[in-house]
Amino acid sequence: MALAPKSSVxxxxxxxxxxxxxxxxxxxEMPMGGNALDLTGVPLPEETLLAATQSDAVLxxxxxxxxxxxxxxxxxxxxxxxxxxxxxxxxxxxxPAVVLPQLVDASTLKREVAExxxxxxxxxxxxxxxxxxxxxxxxxxNGEEIGFxxxxxxxxxxxxxxxxxxxxxxxxxxxxxxxxxANVLEASMFWRKRIxxxxxxxxxxxxxxxxVDNAAMQLVRNPxxxxxxxxxxIFGDILxxxxxxxxxxxGMLPSASLGESGPGLFEPIHxxxxxxxxxxxxxxxxxILSAAMLLxxxxxxxxxxxxxxxxxxxxxxxxxxxxxxxxxxxxxxGMQRNGRRSIEV
Amino acid sequence: MALAPKSSVxxxxxxxxxxxxxxxxxxxEMPMGGNALDLTGVPLPEETLLAATQSDAVLxxxxxxxxxxxxxxxxxxxxxxxxxxxxxxxxxxxxPAVVLPQLVDASTLKREVAExxxxxxxxxxxxxxxxxxxxxxxxxxNGEEIGFxxxxxxxxxxxxxxxxxxxxxxxxxxxxxxxxxANVLEASMFWRKRIxxxxxxxxxxxxxxxxVDNAAMQLVRNPxxxxxxxxxxIFGDILxxxxxxxxxxxGMLPSASLGESGPGLFEPIHxxxxxxxxxxxxxxxxxILSAAMLLxxxxxxxxxxxxxxxxxxxxxxxxxxxxxxxxxxxxxxGMQRNGRRSIEV
Ligand SMILES: CC(C)[C@H](C(=O)O)[C@@H](O)C(=O)O
Ligand SMILES: CC(C)[C@H](C(=O)O)[C@@H](O)C(=O)O
Numbered sequence: 001m002a003l004a005p006k007s008s009v010x011x012x013x014x015x016x017x018x019x020x021x022x023x024x025x026x027x028x029e030m031p032m033g034g035n036a037l038d039l040t041g042v043p044l045p046e047e048t049l050l051a052a053t054q055s056d057a058v059l060x061x062x063x064x065x066x067x068x069x070x071x072x073x074x075x076x077x078x079x080x081x082x083x084x085x086x087x088x089x090x091x092x093x094x095x096p097a098v099v100l101p102q103l104v105d106a107s108t109l110k111r112e113v114a115e116x117x118x119x120x121x122x123x124x125x126x127x128x129x130x131x132x133x134x135x136x137x138x139x140x141x142n143g144e145e146i147g148f149x150x151x152x153x154x155x156x157x158x159x160x161x162x163x164x165x166x167x168x169x170x171x172x173x174x175x176x177x178x179x180x181x182a183n184v185l186e187a188s189m190f191w192r193k194r195i196x197x198x199x200x201x202x203x204x205x206x207x208x209x210x211x212v213d214n215a216a217m218q219l220v221r222n223p224x225x226x227x228x229x230x231x232x233x234i235f236g237d238i239l240x241x242x243x244x245x246x247x248x249x250x251g252m253l254p255s256a257s258l259g260e261s262g263p264g265l266f267e268p269i270h271x272x273x274x275x276x277x278x279x280x281x282x283x284x285x286x287x288i289l290s291a292a293m294l295l296x297x298x299x300x301x302x303x304x305x306x307x308x309x310x311x312x313x314x315x316x317x318x319x320x321x322x323x324x325x326x327x328x329x330x331x332x333x334g335m336q337r338n339g340r341r342s343i344e345v
Numbered sequence: 346m347a348l349a350p351k352s353s354v355x356x357x358x359x360x361x362x363x364x365x366x367x368x369x370x371x372x373x374e375m376p377m378g379g380n381a382l383d384l385t386g387v388p389l390p391e392e393t394l395l396a397a398t399q400s401d402a403v404l405x406x407x408x409x410x411x412x413x414x415x416x417x418x419x420x421x422x423x424x425x426x427x428x429x430x431x432x433x434x435x436x437x438x439x440x441p442a443v444v445l446p447q448l449v450d451a452s453t454l455k456r457e458v459a460e461x462x463x464x465x466x467x468x469x470x471x472x473x474x475x476x477x478x479x480x481x482x483x484x485x486x487n488g489e490e491i492g493f494x495x496x497x498x499x500x501x502x503x504x505x506x507x508x509x510x511x512x513x514x515x516x517x518x519x520x521x522x523x524x525x526x527a528n529v530l531e532a533s534m535f536w537r538k539r540i541x542x543x544x545x546x547x548x549x550x551x552x553x554x555x556x557v558d559n560a561a562m563q564l565v566r567n568p569x570x571x572x573x574x575x576x577x578x579i580f581g582d583i584l585x586x587x588x589x590x591x592x593x594x595x596g597m598l599p600s601a602s603l604g605e606s607g608p609g610l611f612e613p614i615h616x617x618x619x620x621x622x623x624x625x626x627x628x629x630x631x632x633i634l635s636a637a638m639l640l641x642x643x644x645x646x647x648x649x650x651x652x653x654x655x656x657x658x659x660x661x662x663x664x665x666x667x668x669x670x671x672x673x674x675x676x677x678x679g680m681q682r683n684g685r686r687s688i689e690v
Contacts, residue, residue: 064528078528108566113453129496135531140499147535148497150475154489181579183409183423186480190492213586214616220565221453222588233524238583241558245565269557 010059010283010291013308017295021304028055030083033063033077034147034272049087058088058265059291062272085125090265091157093166093236094127094297096309097243099254102316104324105250106139109220114246119226121243122168123236124161125257127153128187130233151187153232158194160260161233165230166202175206179215179235191232212239219243219311244269249324251283254290256297266294283322285312355404355602355632358653362640366649373400377429379407379617381472386444388425392431402643403433403610404636407617430470435610436502437509437643438470438581442568442588443596447661451593451670454565459591464571466588467513468581469506470602472498473532475578484603496532500576503539510575511547520572524560524580535578557584564588589614594669596628599635601642611639628667630657 012026018025030048031039039045043063052058064077073079099107099117107114132150140146162178168175178195180188192209199207210218212235218225219239223246231239244250250270257265268286276282288310296305321330346498356372363370372431375393376384384390388408397403409422409460418424444452444462452459485491507523514521523540525533537554544552555563563570566585568591589595595615602610613631621627634657641650666675 044490053407073534075533076528080527107475108458109453110455132527137531137535140497142499144499144501145535146497146499147530147532147538148477148495149530149532150493152485152493152494154485154487154491156489181582183421184417184427185494186482186493187492187494189418189491190482193492213582216561216583217589217590217595220587231652235583237526238561242561242565242587245562250562318580345508 001049009199010134013288013311014059014291014295017307017311018301020307021300021301023284023301032060033080034065034068036074036080037071037077041075043075043077044083049084052084052088052263052265055263057263057294058084059287060084061287061293062268062270062284063080065277067274067276082130085257086131086264088262088265089126089259090259091124091126091260092161092258093123093240093292094168094256094258095121095123095236095240095243095253095269095280097121097240097247099150099230099247100252100313100316102313103248103252105327107246108248109246111225113222113224114248116194116244116293117223119223119243120168120172120228120243121236122161122165122228122230123240124157124230125236126233127157128233151185151232151234153187153191153194155190155194158191159198161230162195162198163201164258165228166198166205169205169228170202173227174204175208177208177210177215177226177229179210179212179229179231179239181235182209185213187232196232196311202213215239219246228238240269241339249283250286251322251324252285252289254286254293256289256290256293258297264294264298266298283324285322288312317340346427354629355636356517356589358633359404359636359640359658362636362649362652363646364531365652366646368646368649378425379410379413381425382413382416382420382422386420386690388420388422389428389432392437393437394429397429397490397608397610400608402608402639403429404632404639405429405610405612406632407613407615410619410622412509412619427475430602430610431476433602433607433610434471436469436471436605437506437603438468438585439513439601439603439638440466440468440581440585440588440598440614442466442538442585442592444592445597445658445661446598447658448593448670451611451671452591453593454568454591458569459565459593462568462591463644464568465573465584466581467506467510467516467573467575468585469498469502469577470581471578473578483645496530496541496577496579498532498536500535500539502559503536504543507540507576508546509603510573511543511550515547516548516575518572519549520553522555522560522571524555524557524576524584525552526557526580530598532577540575542546560584561587564591585614594628595631596667597630597634598640598668599631599633601635603642609643610640611635611643626668628669630667633657 028051030051032048099114129149129151132152135149180191182188182192244253253269292305292308295301319331320333375396377393406643444459473495474496477497480494483534525536527537589598598614637650640646664675665678671677
């Protein structure tokens with residue numbers, strides 16, 4: 001497995017769960033993002049991409065920070081992340097947002113609205129405006145300076161993410177909501193047309209369509225109406241962050257990015273939170289739960305994955321909380337300062 | 346003033362407020378959207394655009410409905426709306442989201458999170474991916490079918506919306522947050538560069554930048570952190586709908602769309618809500634408050650505008666509620682069934 005350095009908490013958890021299940025990992029830690037920039041001058045060294053491609057699964061810590069914020073585009077940590085997603089061809093990004101009973105009160109939504117939310121955002125990850133050509137800077141016909149990007153989807157790109165979404169919905173509550181802006185954008189009209197075509201293969205899944213502005217609103221109004229959501233790269237970026245906050249903290253949420261074949265990429269949804277770096281108060285659960293997704297979706301090791309999920313719930317049941325999900329009556333922990341692992345597998 | 350038919354509640358309110366202030370209106374009611382399609386076969390007849398252009402202000406009811414949902418793009422009600430915005434050159438869309446003390450409990454956010462929210466989203470309305478060329482359908486170099494749009498901003502487009510935003514922030518709490526996706530999109534990097542250039546003219550306004558995914562999250566986490574937000578057309582569409590729901594109901598929220606000169610366009614943020622059409626339960630306040638914005642921003646009649654705003658508050662204070670903002674202890678009204686105007690100016 002290729003591993004970004006410093007994901008040591010997740011690595012410990014992975015090793016524990018694996019050893020109980022009789023699995024042994026070989027790790028290869030490779031630089032990427034901010035630390036690759038410092039070490040090698042580029043955000044995704046060729047060796048890192050090669051090692052990732054040759055692994056069974058890739059676990060990624062959060063990337064980026066103020067230090068590199070003003071870098072030119074090709075030297076931004078984010079560019080490394082996009083290149084890694086592209087290089088691994090992981091077009092399907094699964095972002096579950098579950099409100100755990102233990103954490104209902106961490107949500108800013110009222111208890112009755114947040115309670116029981118269990119949705120999955122499936123975001124297309126290697127197409128759309130993130131990768132569309134042409135893009136760049138130039139001048140228009142009046143000689144005015146411009147900046148531009150292209151939102152574009154080809155049939156095969158929509159078809160394959162649609163199939164992942166329908167399959168996922170089928171294993172969940174059987175409800176799929178496709179989010180687009182088909183009342184305005186041709187790229188969305190095309191998206192909807194292909195979703196409808198693939199829907200014929202899944203008559204047992206209940207399909208609906210929603211405009212993205214309405215979806216952003218409905219996630220606040222009544223998130224429980226959603227089971228599985230499928231949407232394009234940029235809308236998925238926005239809606240999955242919004243959905244994550246419904247669960248109380250983005251510090252809780254893992255993600256899995258999968259391709260047709262080859263290793264999956266597993267990373268927390270949250271960024272590197274440079275505002276709290278070194279303060280030992282980051283919530284490690286998103287990365288730990290990403291390790292669980294790695295076991296489940298990346299290696300097919302469901303039992304080991306379940307051990308990690310159970311350990312997380314157990315830790316929460318025992319009242320341990322990082323500051324982002326702390327509420328009165330629970331026990332505040334800084335993972336290091338506390339001097340012990342509060343997650344026991 | 347050009348007026349879409351059936352905005353009769355708002356018209357009554359306008360007339361009352363105006364007569365007290367000694368203002369007299371000449372109305373011209375013109376078809377647009379769904380009803381123009383039925384009457385004339387196009388969503389924005391030339392006569393409607395001409396009448397709108399020649400008015401002092403344009404009040405628009407909600408457009409669209411299931412009946413026309415499957416229409417080809419040039420025959421969609423939404424296309425009429427986009428043409429009207431373009432034709433009137435109203436590039437600055439002001440969308441206030443205020444949590445009224447009377448309605449804190451209508452919000453799905455916890456009282457302590459919703460209470461006191463008073464933000465303004467300023468959305469660029471005539472540029473970006475809504476209007477960018479090229480757009481359409483075609484095939485890529487592999488012969489695959491594609492759908493595509495162009496996100497593009499020219500310097501003058503960002504500059505003029507930036508100035509509206511800085512001026513607005515200056516009159517409010519002096520804080521402006523520009524929302525973009527400058528870690529990925531060139532159009533956003535360019536947006537940010539121009540915002541920074543215009544910021545030099547407004548040293549008294551505190552400027553910050555936020556990525557759109559984070560903004561979608563922060564609006565749920567802590568909406569009170571925002572004063573004025575400025576963003577592009579599509580991000581503004583999404584974030585303003587999300588922000589509106591924080592106030593409890595999108596049925597409450599008005600909007601004003603302004604150009605350099607010429608008439609402004611005033612419309613509720615909400616759609617035509619075909620799911621409740623004819624049930625006499627729609628909240629008329631968004632349209633009524635749009636009439637107030639028309640008086641204030643469109644005609645400079647601040648006093649008449651204040652009368653309408655005060656009447657709305659008074660009505661809420663007296664406990665009248667449509668079903669979307671109803672809570673126990675208040676009085677449910679269907680505006681017609683009730684047999685009387687519950688809004689008194
Ligand atoms: C860091 C950034 C490039 C990335 C994205 O926009 O995809 C992040 O926001 C995410 O959602 O994983
Ligand atoms: C109806 C639609 C074209 C419109 C938009 O996307 O601008 C609406 O959602 C709005 O926000 O006014």
